[in-house]
Each structure stands twice: as C-alpha cells, then as structure tokens.
Amino acid sequence: KAxxxxxxxxxxxxxxxxxxxxxxxxxxxxxxxxxxxTPGQGLQFLFEYFSETQRNKGNFPGRFSGRQFxxxxxxxxxxxxxxxxxxxxxxASSYHRELQETQYFGPGTRLLVL
Amino acid sequence: TQLLEQSPQFLSxxxxxxxxxxxxxxxxxxxxxxxxxxxxEGPVLLVTVVTGGEVKKLKRxxxxxxxxxxDSSLHITAAQPGDTGLYLCAGRYNFNKFYFxxxxxxxxxx
Numbered sequence: 001k002a003x004x005x006x007x008x009x010x011x012x013x014x015x016x017x018x019x020x021x022x023x024x025x026x027x028x029x030x031x032x033x034x035x036x037x038t039p040g041q042g043l044q045f046l047f048e049y050f051s052e053t054q055r056n057k058g059n060f061p062g063r064f065s066g067r068q069f070x071x072x073x074x075x076x077x078x079x080x081x082x083x084x085x086x087x088x089x090x091x092a093s094s095y096h097r098e099l100q101e102t103q104y105f106g107p108g109t110r111l112l113v114l
Numbered sequence: 115t116q117l118l119e120q121s122p123q124f125l126s127x128x129x130x131x132x133x134x135x136x137x138x139x140x141x142x143x144x145x146x147x148x149x150x151x152x153x154x155e156g157p158v159l160l161v162t163v164v165t166g167g168e169v170k171k172l173k174r175x176x177x178x179x180x181x182x183x184x185d186s187s188l189h190i191t192a193a194q195p196g197d198t199g200l201y202l203c204a205g206r207y208n209f210n211k212f213y214f215x216x217x218x219x220x221x222x223x224x
Contacts, residue, residue: 004156033211043157043202043214056211090156103147103212105156 002027004093004106012112018079021109025072025093031055032074033103034066037088046089049074078111086113117141118205120215127193128223135188135218137203142183144206151200151217160188193222 005024013019025032033056034046045058049068066076072093078085088110092103119138127133137146145164149157161170163179163186170177174197176189190197203215 035214042216043204045211045213048211058211092156102159102162105149105158107154107156 004091004104006089006091006106006109008109009107010110010112012114013081014114015081015083017081018077019081019111020075020077021089021091021111023074023076023091023093023106025074025091026104029093029095029104030072031094031101032068032072033092033094034074034076035090035092036060037090037108038086043090046076081113083113086111117213118203118215120203120218122218123216124219124221126221126223129194130192131222133190133193133220135201135203135220136185137187137205137215138185139205140184141205141207144210146179146183146186146206147204147212148177148186148188149202149204151202157200157202190220193220195222195224198222 004026007022023032031050033048035043036046037043046060046064047054047066048056052068063079068074088108090105090108092105094101094103117139121136125133145162147162148160150160151157161177166181166183168179174191178187198221201218204212206212
C-alpha cells in the first residue's frame, strides 16, 4: 500500500503570497489531519477532515484553510503569508477516528517564507 | 503554554545506556501515543495506550500510561545509535484532536 504523499516537498514563497499544499492519504483512509511543525512551537494541530467535513480545528488564524475532496485527498491553503508561517506542514491520515487509530504521517512540505 | 509537557528536551547518551522520557499533563487523556521522527520525515507511530496503568513493550522500549491517564513514560533499555531521533508524545482528549508534546531529541553516540 502506498503511504501518505504530500506535494510539493519544498516551497519558497514571499510575504503576502498564498500557497496551496496537497495531501493524498493512504487508500481507504477517510480522515486527514494537518499539522504545523516549527522548532519553537513543536507540532501543532491545524484541522481535521473526515468524509469531506471539517471535524476539528486548531487555534490558527483564518488565513489557514483546508478542504477534502470526495476521494479523501486534501488541500490546505495559507493566504497572505507571513514570515512566521515558515514551517514543516505535515499531513496524517487514518481510516476511522477511533481511540486506538493509527495516524500515518506523510513526509511533510517544508515551506520557507522570505 | 504546552498542554503536554515533555522532558527532557535533549538527551545525549552513550550506546548501551538506559533512558526515560516523560510526558505530563494536568488533563486526562482519552488515549496517548508515542512517535519517533527522523530528520526529513514525518513522525512514525510507536505505540498507543488507552487504559490507565497500561504497560506496553516494543523490543527494548517500554511504555507506561499513568493510572490517572494524565502522564506517560517511555523507557529505552540499552540504547543504540539507531534509536537516535525526535520522540514525541501526543494526547487525545475526548475523541478530539491530538495535542503533541514539544518532543525529546535523543542522540545515542556509538
């Protein structure tokens, strides 16, 4: 089974621009979560989608948005980029949303905002 | 303020030594997971614990969930250079989203 894939792997943008990141979950998985990882704040939850509906949202400004398609693929968008948005963005997928569910992480997209 | 406090932040030890990493919170977890992340990759799940007092073993790794489900520990026996990486705990509250600890960066020197 192919793992979680994320594209692009690396991205350089300038302040004020917007960016769209893509995540393809493991086949059959319906839940996709997005996380931001920085050296200072660690791994922080952005949002979770399950069957095309946003189920949970973290404490990020409205510039961060996401969506999930009928094939479970997900995208996240960041508008009006700021320097502080430079981070590794990780996507994780799981089949259900059970307590013991395993989240499988992708390799991440490293975003650098100049 | 982190919801989950992980300690220590950094650990550098010699091959063959034992170590313990701690994960603490003032809140009760529905479940808790431990991950290991290597540079340039996403975290990989090591274990999930659900029941208070639960102990799980994975070869040289022993995971313990506190009786009150507010804390957890990861103990590595006879560490090897291949254990080097960032260890993360993640707690889930009420079937809700996961909160991650700040991580413990482990370096095992040969």
